[in-house]
Amino acid sequence: MIVCPKCHKDLPDDSEFCIYCGRNLKHPELQEGGNPVGTGLKPNPRKNHLGRYSILLLILVVVIFDFILGTVFNTFGWNVKIVYWISFVLYLLCAGMAVFSMYVDAVDKKNGFEPTNETGLAIAAIVFAFVIILMNLQSVLLG
Numbered sequence: 707m708i709v710c711p712k713c714h715k716d717l718p719d720d721s722e723f724c725i726y727c728g729r730n731l732k733h734p735e736l737q738e739g740g741n742p743v744g745t746g747l748k749p750n751p752r753k754n755h756l757g758r759y760s761i762l763l764l765i766l767v768v769v770i771f772d773f774i775l776g777t778v779f780n781t782f783g784w785n786v787k788i789v790y791w792i793s794f795v796l797y798l799l800c801a802g803m804a805v806f807s808m809y810v811d812a813v814d815k816k817n818g819f820e821p822t823n824e825t826g827l828a829i830a831a832i833v834f835a836f837v838i839i840l841m842n843l844q845s846v847l848l849g
């Protein structure tokens with residue numbers, strides 16, 4: 707029997723990896739610096755889905771405000787800038803949700819929990835939100 711240097715459990719002599727904590731026993735140096743085997747992070751009980759919610763809200767606002775309400779206001783000759791200003795606030799809200807999502811992930815990681823990795827979605831939401839805000843601002847300023 708050998709003993710895992712990390713979790714101190716008994717293992718068969720020929721073990722290459724610890725079956726309990728995933729530590730690489732033959733090449734312990736591979737363990738340092740973000741080896742995917744055994745990140746040392748606990749499973750996260752909290753599900754942070756703000757990343758995907760921010761994308762969903764963004765798509766809803768684009769469809770409902772910019773396309774549908776924008777068209778309706780234009781058709782009836784109402785001031786379409788009102789629609790753009792409301793959607794502007796909602797886009798900022800989406801970007802804020804995405805930033806908060808990344809903040810929650812960072813805090814979870816710091817506290818030893820695996821982050822719910824929706825960072826890609828969160829970044830996409832932020833970029834998308836600001837592109838649409840710029841496009842709408844252009845319409846408001848020029849229109």
Ligand SMILES: [Zn+2]
Pocket residue numbers: 710711712713714715724725726727728729
């Ligand atoms: Zn171990």
